[in-house]
Amino acid sequence: MAQMEDSLKAALYRITCPDSATLGNYHLGLLGETAVQPIANHLAVCPLCTREIEQLEVFLLETAVSLQPSTGERIRVWIAKRLPSGGQTRQGLGPAVGTPAFALRGSSSGPLMYEAGDAQLSLEVQDDPEQPGRKVILGLVLGIATEAVEAKLLQGDGVVTAVTLDEIGNFTFTGLETGTYELTLSGADVEIHVQDLLI
Amino acid sequence: MSTHDEVGLLSLQSLCDRCHRESERFFAQKEHDPRFCYELFRRAFVHSNELAWHCLYERYHKLVLSWVMRHALYPGLGEEADYFMNRAFEKVWQGIPAENFAKFPDLKSLLRYLQMCTHAVMVDFARWKEQAHLWDRTAETEDGVAEYDPFAALASNSLPPERELARREMQELLWQKLQALSQSAKEDAAIFGYFVLNLKPREIHDLYPGQFEDVRDVSRTKDNFLARVRRNDEFRQFVDDA
Ligand SMILES: [Zn+2]
Numbered sequence: 001m002a003q004m005e006d007s008l009k010a011a012l013y014r015i016t017c018p019d020s021a022t023l024g025n026y027h028l029g030l031l032g033e034t035a036v037q038p039i040a041n042h043l044a045v046c047p048l049c050t051r052e053i054e055q056l057e058v059f060l061l062e063t064a065v066s067l068q069p070s071t072g073e074r075i076r077v078w079i080a081k082r083l084p085s086g087g088q089t090r091q092g093l094g095p096a097v098g099t100p101a102f103a104l105r106g107s108s109s110g111p112l113m114y115e116a117g118d119a120q121l122s123l124e125v126q127d128d129p130e131q132p133g134r135k136v137i138l139g140l141v142l143g144i145a146t147e148a149v150e151a152k153l154l155q156g157d158g159v160v161t162a163v164t165l166d167e168i169g170n171f172t173f174t175g176l177e178t179g180t181y182e183l184t185l186s187g188a189d190v191e192i193h194v195q196d197l198l199i
Numbered sequence: 200m201s202t203h204d205e206v207g208l209l210s211l212q213s214l215c216d217r218c219h220r221e222s223e224r225f226f227a228q229k230e231h232d233p234r235f236c237y238e239l240f241r242r243a244f245v246h247s248n249e250l251a252w253h254c255l256y257e258r259y260h261k262l263v264l265s266w267v268m269r270h271a272l273y274p275g276l277g278e279e280a281d282y283f284m285n286r287a288f289e290k291v292w293q294g295i296p297a298e299n300f301a302k303f304p305d306l307k308s309l310l311r312y313l314q315m316c317t318h319a320v321m322v323d324f325a326r327w328k329e330q331a332h333l334w335d336r337t338a339e340t341e342d343g344v345a346e347y348d349p350f351a352a353l354a355s356n357s358l359p360p361e362r363e364l365a366r367r368e369m370q371e372l373l374w375q376k377l378q379a380l381s382q383s384a385k386e387d388a389a390i391f392g393y394f395v396l397n398l399k400p401r402e403i404h405d406l407y408p409g410q411f412e413d414v415r416d417v418s419r420t421k422d423n424f425l426a427r428v429r430r431n432d433e434f435r436q437f438v439d440d441a
Contacts (some may be wrong), residue, residue, distance in 0.1 A: 005394075005425070008393075009394050010330065010333040010336070010337045011370050011373060013329065014395065015370055015374050015395055017326075019323070020318070020322040021290060023322075027315070028311065030299075047406060056318045060311065060314055060315070062269060063314050074230055078205060079209070154212050156212075157212060158212075184216075186217075191213075191217065195210060
């Protein structure tokens with residue numbers, strides 16, 4: 001008889017208990033309406049599942065502390081929009097043609113102009129005079145505080161290069177291979193993205 | 200365009216990078232912006248984006264590991280924390296179909312779900328361990344003097360995986376047959392307590408106040424029930440067929 005009892009226990013242990021994820025979903029209120037009542041009925045008669053729910057409750061409480069603190073939108077994210085070639089920006093950079101800062105850089109095709117939230121961005125792509133076949137990007141950002149803003153060039157899964165903006169918003173990348181990049185400008189509370197930048 | 204929409208337009212690489220930076224702030228208990236990691240979760244679940252999943256794993260595996268080690272069950276389970284951490288991620292990936300993502304309005308709710316899954320895999324393991332212990336006990340008694348035990352095959356843990364489902368179905372059928380042979384609420388309580396919950400007679404007695412005269416009445420009820428089961432031709436037929 002004892003052997004048969006042991007076999008029955010091994011065959012039937014927790015046979016009517018919902019699996020632990022279902023119990024968890026029940027506790028988090030994620031189950032559909034029809035699924036809730038059978039679990040509630042089972043909990044009324046099963047001290048083991050009741051204990052597992054209590055353990056989950058304690059566990060969630062103990063680990064919940066580490067989810068704090070968070071703020072809703074600490075950072076403003078702007079995706080830069082390309083302005084038509086030679087077009088007008090809202091302010092700051094003025095007409096692309098005749099802007100002295102870029103004129104000095106000697107670009108033949110004129111800079112790429114972007115608008116991103118409150119910021120205006122100009123990118124000028126030139127041949128790298130020191131590395132034949134490579135390119136240089138000369139950038140300028142206006143309209144945001146440029147203190148401690150990092151400019152980063154990404155390609156594929158990785159960061160190609162990163163520099164810090166100078167006090168008036170200039171930055172330069174040199175020795176770049178031709179290709180498609182993403183440029184990000186990250187400050188303390190703002191992040192600007194220039195996507196699909198073809199050089 | 201709202202800021203939220205802009206986050207939705209970020210490249211995966213930028214999102215992953217920013218989620219990482221915000222996570223660093225979060226681990227340092229500084230104010231952090233949860234939208235980037237939330238957007239990664241959204242792309243992982245709604246768009247089944249493998250790279251988003253990979254990034255989330257990179258961001259959160261240490262956190263999950265710390266949760267595992269803080270769980271009350273962990274010291275008694277005898278398994279590496281990494282094992283539970285990986286199972287927890289698997290459970291999360293399997294647990295949120297795209298159409299259910301709307302049930303998670305923010306990062307906090309997703310991390311709470313990750314916590315729940317961490318707990319669930321540890322509880323599953325504890326249940327499995329307990330059942331393995333019962334299997335072992337069955338094997339030990341089988342090595343001794345053989346006695347009539349029609350349930351041995353259903354209690355074995357040596358079945359190949361392809362027969363696991365069939366066995367589970369047979370176990371459920373066995374439970375239904377046993378319940379059908381019960382003749383009272385008292386017998387219901389005794390067999391549920393003994394065989395499903397693996398409780399001791401005293402615990403069963405306490406679980407059902409007023410149901411049993413005393414603790415010995417629990418064992419007596421169970422013994423009478425089993426004696427009747429053994430005499431039942433239909434039940435014997437079922438077991439022989441199984
Ligand atoms: Zn249960």
